Amino acid sequence: MxxxxxxxxxxxxxxxxxxxxxxxxxxxxxxxxxxLAVLENPGDQGGIDDSLLRLQLAEDAWRVMYLRGDFxxxxxxxxxRIRNDMxxxxxxxxxxxxxxxxxxxxxxxxxxxxxxxxxxxxxxVSGNAPRSMxxxxxx
Amino acid sequence: MDAILSLLPMLFMLAxxxxxxxxxxxxAQEAMHRQQAFDRLVSAADFxxxxxxxxxxxxxxxxxxxxxxxxxxxYVESLRKQAGLTALYIGNAEPEDEYPFCIIRLYASGExxxxxxxxxxxx
Numbered sequence: 375m376x377x378x379x380x381x382x383x384x385x386x387x388x389x390x391x392x393x394x395x396x397x398x399x400x401x402x403x404x405x406x407x408x409x410l411a412v413l414e415n416p417g418d419q420g421g422i423d424d425s426l427l428r429l430q431l432a433e434d435a436w437r438v439m440y441l442r443g444d445f446x447x448x449x450x451x452x453x454x455r456i457r458n459d460m461x462x463x464x465x466x467x468x469x470x471x472x473x474x475x476x477x478x479x480x481x482x483x484x485x486x487x488x489x490x491x492x493x494x495x496x497x498x499v500s501g502n503a504p505r506s507m508x509x510x511x512x513x
Numbered sequence: 514m515d516a517i518l519s520l521l522p523m524l525f526m527l528a529x530x531x532x533x534x535x536x537x538x539x540x541a542q543e544a545m546h547r548q549q550a551f552d553r554l555v556s557a558a559d560f561x562x563x564x565x566x567x568x569x570x571x572x573x574x575x576x577x578x579x580x581x582x583x584x585x586x587x588y589v590e591s592l593r594k595q596a597g598l599t600a601l602y603i604g605n606a607e608p609e610d611e612y613p614f615c616i617i618r619l620y621a622s623g624e625x626x627x628x629x630x631x632x633x634x635x636x
Contacts (some may be wrong), residue, residue, distance in 0.1 A: 398518040405522050409529055422551050427616055430559055434619035437577040438628055441621045459628065466619060466630040 403446075428492035432511045435463045436496060437469060448498040467511065475507030476503070488512045550598070550636045551614050557596040558633040561603060562618050565592065579620040579631070581605075593635070601635035608634050 439445065444456045458480035460471040470482035472490065482488060493510035563576040566583040569627030584603050593601035602608045608615070622629050 382633050395514055395518075398515050402518045402522060406525065422548060422614075424551070424555075424616075426552075427555050430555070430562075430620065434562065434577055438621045438626075441575070441578050442626045442628075462628045463619065466628060467617065485562050 394474070419496075425492075428511065429494065431467065431469075432492040432494050432509060435467070435511060436494060436509045445498045448500045469511045469513060472510040472512060473507060474510065475505060537621065541621070547613075553596045553598055554601075554614050554616060554633060554635050557592050557598065557635070558603075558616055558618050558631070561592065562620060562631070577620045578626065579622055579629075581622055593606045596635075601633075603631065603633050605629060605631065607632055612636055 439456070440458050442455075442459060444459055456473075457479070460473070460479070463469075463471050464481040470480055470488055471490065472481075472488075472493075473479045479486070490510045490512040491507050492512075495506060495508050497504045497506050499505070516528045527558060561584070562579070564574060565588065566579045566581070568575045568578045568580050589601055589603050592603075600610075600612060602610070602612060612634035615634040618633065620629055620631055621627065
């Protein structure tokens with residue numbers, strides 16, 4: 375009787391050990407798979423900060439239009455020359471040009487969602503009065 | 514058996530930490546070098562647009578109004594050395610060779626002040 379009890383007890387201990395080993399193996403497999411996934415991940419390489427270049431390009435666009443006399447006696451971007459130059463800059467850069475002051479103009483199609491990538495503020499003389507406007511490039 | 518299965522994850526975890534820290538340092542160094550090279554290229558381009566190839570006259574210089582004849586191979590080579598770049602290309606056309614970085618700048622040229630695009634590539 376006593377021997378039978380001892381035998382049952384030993385069998386239950388052995389079954390418990392097997393269970394623990396099985397759990398440990400499962401944990402190990404899960405951990406290994408997670409670790410391999412982390413090791414295989416090359417990680418974020420980090421992008422280049424080109425914010426200064428974008429501002430310089432906006433400055434270029436403004437300066438080129440200024441050199442071409444687009445802002446002489448400025449009375450809005452409604453005249454054809456400014457619009458043509460804005461479109462030419464768009465063709466050269468692949469970016470949209472935005473003039474935002476008392477009136478807003480863009481070289482890209484209206485009604486579409488655009489993202490401003492660089493914006494500078496400049497003052498032009500219009501009717502003998504200074505007028506501030508934002509000159510921006512975007513996508 | 515249990516002891517081995519417990520020990521192995523610990524060793525793997527140690528290896529993972531070492532690899533992760535080493536990789537982070539390497540990535541940061543590489544990103545810093547790339548950013549430095551890019552910044553040098555941007556500076557070289559800005560110098561060209563604002564002074565190096567800008568039209569000078571009457572004691573003034575005219576940023577973004579470029580004398581295209583000033584961008585000679587000698588000028589480009591001199592600028593490359595001063596900027597600490599291993600390669601530099603400046604021209605209106607896209608370069609045939611491959612460069613780590615390529616940027617564009619806008620300028621006006623000639624009597625009619627035509628709008629032109631300048632490609633500056635290097636690294």
